[in-house]
Amino acid sequence: MAAIRTKPDPQIYTFPGFGTDKFPNLMLRGAGDLDNWHLKVYEQKHEGYVAMKAALKLEPTAVVDEMKASGIRGRGGAGFPCGLKWSFMPKDTPERKFTRYLVCNGDEGEPGTFKDRAILEYNPHQLIEGMIIGGWAMQCKLGFVYIRGEFLWLIEKLEAALQQARDAGYLGKNILGTGWDYDILVYRGAGAYICGEETALLNSLEGRRGEPRVKPPFPAAKGAFGQPTTVNNVETLAAVPPILRMGGAEYAKLGTPKNTGTRIFGVSGHVKRPGLFELPLGTPMDFVVNELAGGSSTGRKLKAIIPGGASAPMFDEKDFDCPLDFDTVKARGSMAGSGGLICMDEDTCMVQATLRLIRFYAHESCGQCTPCREGCNWMEMVLYRIEHGEGRMEDLDLLASLTPRIGLRTLCPLGDAACGPMDSALQKFRHEFEHHITHKTCYATGSRLLSGVGAH
């Protein structure tokens, strides 16, 4: 099928200065190189497994200390310090020996987020190396990579890369003569966004419905198969080898003091060059969107940007200069989340966009907690009728009153995630909702979301 692109290409963009000290490429190293999944290429071209060999000569606690020194915060969404998370794993005592597991969360299902796919596709060995180092640091018995079911072609590639690592003696029994046995297994999900939540992922890994668990006990105490478990995102684990190579203190100099290192930002929506950009944390959002992604693709100016995947509250124009790090984005009322920037131009109908987002949460709610199961569906129905010109002014108050009854009232953050876009859209674009209700027409005429089908 030569004429048709059969393999997805996540469009990784390099730009002036990329790969230098200012914009180092740590996780996307080797990106675009389709042969990088071969062990030899990774070892010869990209300093592969150098960090692992060095780490295996260190005491496990020294590796955890190095991670703490790097200050890296989890790249999955919550931004919890990774070194601290690793240190929570219980140590063996004379009275009790633990079976510990390391789980890599590769269930990338959030709309607007497509970064883990690039690492799995172009840099699978770096992830494996990170998982071996993590496994050693926490003295795990097994590692699991939980990948979303749609990534079948990546699973085959990762399995092949794992086999190469086994053949080289990096996985299996008595790894490099350390006396430590460790292997990594791949587990394929089956299409449930909620399995990106760590306890739901563990349930799914155990062969159950992906329903989140009550915390505590936290996974570090009782995780996969009832044993102490650490769950890390693909990007976090892929950052481990560079951290060990350059040293935690050196890594901490990148980014901002409390948000260290680089991060992969995925830009999508109405921009000229949607794609992935690896940048130090704290890079201003307008630089990423306007300079690197080329600005608006439609010629109309951008009206809203979601800064961290579909669950993050939207930013309007006044916040476009926000530095992209966990703390500043939070201080401005949104969240850095998974690092997916979704850009919408001024002709985008915010009622439609919000409906599309809420419909996702209504569809993906696992149904375990009533506020989320019923609330998300209710929000969808109300938005649907506003969108169809049958809304009433009271509906806006109804929507505003629903979110405090869903958010923070559920086992997992899916309910909160639905409230983010809803609240922010109502606060920042209320006039568009009112226009829909009073005029029965769309405020943003000629909306890019509008297909031209149906009256609007």
Added chain:
Amino acid sequence: MNHPLPPDTANEPLAPGQRLPESERKEFSPEALAEIQAIMAKFPDKLAATLPALHIAQREFGFVSLAAMKAVAKAIGIPEGHVFGVATFYTMYQKAPVGKFHLQVCTNISCALRGAAQLLEKVCEKTGVKPGQGPSADGLWSVEEVECLAGCGSGPCVQVNHDVYDEFVDEKKLLDVMEACKRGDYRPWAR
């Protein structure tokens, strides 16, 4: 509403008295059973084989029928109710027959901003089937609207079986993909 079609009905619960469609096959092949046994041996608990076994069942039976669920329960030695609960929870397990080529169109926000609604409409028009309404008369096509294919930067996306096609701009590209499918000219992982 921008969307050309009513919301997807593929995942609606069964109506009172409605039965799940039956598959022609009733039992696993010996090779599939050996595959499931190998998976069970790898994981700390045999229950963990539920999801992989259901993927194998979908491949063998064509879709996850009641017989497939029973076969999974028997192969692993776990309650049928557990398998039913898991199979109905996850959207990738098809509970009804699909076409030889199952086209999944992502219509979530990033793809929607770049014309997913038009693409879905075009896919329905060219295949002659609507989402969740079963395969076309010739058994070749079925269509499903999905939430996200992780191709946000290169959307709108269509997944044909397990092969993702993105950056759709015109009708010609869709027709090319469909023609290639008919010729059997697609990547091995998509089979």
